[in-house]
Amino acid sequence: MIERAAVLSTGDELTTGRIxxxxxxxxxxxxxxxxxxxxxVLTVGDYPDRLAWAWxxxxxxxxxxxxxxxxxxxxxxxTSEVLARVLGVPLVxxxxxxxxxxxxxxxxxxxxxxxxxKQALMPAxxxxxxxxxxTAPGYRVLHHGATHAVVLPGVPREMKPxxxxxxxxWLRGLRGDEVYLSRVFQTFGLTESGLDELVAGVVDPAxxxxxxRASFPEVSLRLVVHGxxxxxxxxxxxxxxxxxxxxxxxxxxxxxxxxxxxxxQLLRERGLTVALAEACTGGLVAHRLTSVPGxxxxxRGAVVAYDNAAKQVLLGVRAETLTAEGAVSEQxxxxxxxxxRRLLGTSLGLAATGIxxxxxxxxxxxxxxxxxxxxxxxxxxxxxxxxxxxxxxxxLLASQIALDWLRRHALGLPVIDSQLFRPRSS
Amino acid sequence: MIERAAVLSTGDELTTGRIxxxxxxxxxxxxxxxxxxxxxVLTVGDYPDRLAWAWxxxxxxxxxxxxxxxxxxxxxxxTSEVLARVLGVPLVxxxxxxxxxxxxxxxxxxxxxxxxxKQALMPAxxxxxxxxxxTAPGYRVLHHGATHAVVLPGVPREMKPxxxxxxxxWLRGLRGDEVYLSRVFQTFGLTESGLDELVAGVVDPAxxxxxxRASFPEVSLRLVVHGxxxxxxxxxxxxxxxxxxxxxxxxxxxxxxxxxxxxxQLLRERGLTVALAEACTGGLVAHRLTSVPGxxxxxRGAVVAYDNAAKQVLLGVRAETLTAEGAVSEQxxxxxxxxxRRLLGTSLGLAATGIxxxxxxxxxxxxxxxxxxxxxxxxxxxxxxxxxxxxxxxxLLASQIALDWLRRHALGLPVIDSQLFRPRSS
Numbered sequence: 121m122i123e124r125a126a127v128l129s130t131g132d133e134l135t136t137g138r139i140x141x142x143x144x145x146x147x148x149x150x151x152x153x154x155x156x157x158x159x160x161v162l163t164v165g166d167y168p169d170r171l172a173w174a175w176x177x178x179x180x181x182x183x184x185x186x187x188x189x190x191x192x193x194x195x196x197x198x199t200s201e202v203l204a205r206v207l208g209v210p211l212v213x214x215x216x217x218x219x220x221x222x223x224x225x226x227x228x229x230x231x232x233x234x235x236x237x238k239q240a241l242m243p244a245x246x247x248x249x250x251x252x253x254x255t256a257p258g259y260r261v262l263h264h265g266a267t268h269a270v271v272l273p274g275v276p277r278e279m280k281p282x283x284x285x286x287x288x289x290w291l292r293g294l295r296g297d298e299v300y301l302s303r304v305f306q307t308f309g310l311t312e313s314g315l316d317e318l319v320a321g322v323v324d325p326a327x328x329x330x331x332x333r334a335s336f337p338e339v340s341l342r343l344v345v346h347g348x349x350x351x352x353x354x355x356x357x358x359x360x361x362x363x364x365x366x367x368x369x370x371x372x373x374x375x376x377x378x379x380x381x382x383x384x385q386l387l388r389e390r391g392l393t394v395a396l397a398e399a400c401t402g403g404l405v406a407h408r409l410t411s412v413p414g415x416x417x418x419x420r421g422a423v424v425a426y427d428n429a430a431k432q433v434l435l436g437v438r439a440e441t442l443t444a445e446g447a448v449s450e451q452x453x454x455x456x457x458x459x460x461r462r463l464l465g466t467s468l469g470l471a472a473t474g475i476x477x478x479x480x481x482x483x484x485x486x487x488x489x490x491x492x493x494x495x496x497x498x499x500x501x502x503x504x505x506x507x508x509x510x511x512x513x514x515x516l517l518a519s520q521i522a523l524d525w526l527r528r529h530a531l532g533l534p535v536i537d538s539q540l541f542r543p544r545s546s
Numbered sequence: 547m548i549e550r551a552a553v554l555s556t557g558d559e560l561t562t563g564r565i566x567x568x569x570x571x572x573x574x575x576x577x578x579x580x581x582x583x584x585x586x587v588l589t590v591g592d593y594p595d596r597l598a599w600a601w602x603x604x605x606x607x608x609x610x611x612x613x614x615x616x617x618x619x620x621x622x623x624x625t626s627e628v629l630a631r632v633l634g635v636p637l638v639x640x641x642x643x644x645x646x647x648x649x650x651x652x653x654x655x656x657x658x659x660x661x662x663x664k665q666a667l668m669p670a671x672x673x674x675x676x677x678x679x680x681t682a683p684g685y686r687v688l689h690h691g692a693t694h695a696v697v698l699p700g701v702p703r704e705m706k707p708x709x710x711x712x713x714x715x716w717l718r719g720l721r722g723d724e725v726y727l728s729r730v731f732q733t734f735g736l737t738e739s740g741l742d743e744l745v746a747g748v749v750d751p752a753x754x755x756x757x758x759r760a761s762f763p764e765v766s767l768r769l770v771v772h773g774x775x776x777x778x779x780x781x782x783x784x785x786x787x788x789x790x791x792x793x794x795x796x797x798x799x800x801x802x803x804x805x806x807x808x809x810x811q812l813l814r815e816r817g818l819t820v821a822l823a824e825a826c827t828g829g830l831v832a833h834r835l836t837s838v839p840g841x842x843x844x845x846r847g848a849v850v851a852y853d854n855a856a857k858q859v860l861l862g863v864r865a866e867t868l869t870a871e872g873a874v875s876e877q878x879x880x881x882x883x884x885x886x887r888r889l890l891g892t893s894l895g896l897a898a899t900g901i902x903x904x905x906x907x908x909x910x911x912x913x914x915x916x917x918x919x920x921x922x923x924x925x926x927x928x929x930x931x932x933x934x935x936x937x938x939x940x941x942l943l944a945s946q947i948a949l950d951w952l953r954r955h956a957l958g959l960p961v962i963d964s965q966l967f968r969p970r971s972s
Contacts, residue, residue: 141570147563165585194739410829
């Protein structure tokens, strides 16, 4: 029975402070949803003795040890070698993995440095965990017939799908009768404390557990229930329905979805097309929308008009508007949105203009001033916001508001959320 | 002598994945700069047995243990109680800290819940580390007369000044003469193993240590040297010069910089302006370039032409080109780049067109086919690439190649890197 896990994060980049370890938090979050208790996260650099120390202690602390990092091709990738020693088994080449590595190099007509084959070496008895996005396969292997070692690459974009597709389903299978079921609600527009107040009293603590996770500007809310499958499933649905009702349009999606995916699906369902006119967001709204597969069905294009001449020439913003109101104004945003819509012949035109900083602010229009506009056949809606934070942050938050306007429009809601970022009690 | 440190991060929020532990990375970075080797980071939740386990092992691994979290007023704050037990000393109230806590509450005219005085309890023998921004003081205390425990709050805005103002100066005093110095080289265009081969033999292991970090498509290389300040500084420079020579234009920057920052600085220095024509990258190139403060000096704007009509109407791509060659072709890319340059009146026009997938590939132009073009006053350069991976990945890699073309052009190098992603041995 798998009840306790230890997470092992390896790499000098972690113990010298070059990067923040986001893997272990992500893994702990997924294990938490399965009801598996993470007893410890152990982080060590690329030294055989430290790795061996960490593996030995991790096996003492847990039923399953999940390790990330140290399985690449270079000399400082030591995980498999050290683990084999701790397990007391030889390292053997996994023929299929070696073949796949050879093929990957062949596919790109590249000669393969021999050290790449090192990635196919695994402790004897290992079961491969396929890696669709990189050359290093992962694997799992038993320790003394009792505890499990799961070895994954440290690159998050490879590690995460390997967890989702192979490791988590396998762990779920080992967990036995009672299940932990969870549902995540993705929200935008309320602070964490505002959301907390809003859902107060909705969930009886004996029936389910709520946890917030703020990856601002998004705040997600996770509901976890525990019990026998049928009963727990029914309870999950009942509580979810109550949460949906309470949260209303602040929830933009459920499960592993993004705002741009939700917007894309709504636009597609309603047969809407969109053109973007971006100033302060610099292409970020277009980038986010076009990150969704199939987005060419509803994104016609975008104009990133970073200077005033471009706003006039490309989008038809009037010189008088720029002179009288400035490029960061409701009038300019409205003309940008209408101009993009006309230019690309779409049903909707969406514009964002503002001062992302750190330079360029004035007392009338400080850094963080952002105006969003949405032009449709019927009307042009505009609103000025006062955002805050670094340049990256202003761009991100402005893009999030802009996408949320598309969502609200497609749902027939007022595009302007008067509650935006207000705590519930205010 | 303090040579090895362990970092202890405590709190259920870390082992259930509710937050990412940024403290330990920050602390490790500061210790690295002092030449103190972090042998391990141990992360456990708020359980007495797990905390005791972590403290005992941390003392075995290090000369100094730096702990964050678990010294607040609530029942799950267990650090001081557990540490006193591990040290075998009683908990005693620090009178000055207790008085300060009382005064803080009085200053805000708030009644003090009695549990707040718990924060003034410390293992006997502790030396207070003042906390200017919160109620919980930190402290340091000796373990068996040999190793040091440093106990700090988990809130980053309290912990960091306590480290900077008290802990680091104290550690510096204990360290003596020798320093560790480091330099990071940011590279693009070679695989990690290709880079590894390229620098083989450049650094005598006794003189310095090299570590790679792939956050593909970027691979960074860190050089660390150790010794007395003057001599180590000279050695760092000497080895850096050899590395620069060996790596040549694959290095785009040194230290904490990004490709978009480097490109921005080069464009600015050379008085170049740029207009973008993006198809498959969907605005990502514009987003990246405009993420750099001051980028309005050289980014005039971008056209994201996601469908063929937009390519024709906005960028002047000829209908014959689209019919005969298709939108993903060297000819179409060349016309897009030239069109963007003309439209926005810039010195350079940069275009990216391709098939980001997962749909839309053909046998002649499979998913991952990307064409980059750069138009200048003199010429239009184009090249077709076969990239790989998910949609996000194709977009990212295409944007990276496009930015690298700008860098190469500004440096007077051929924009096309014939070595791109080839391991060194090929």
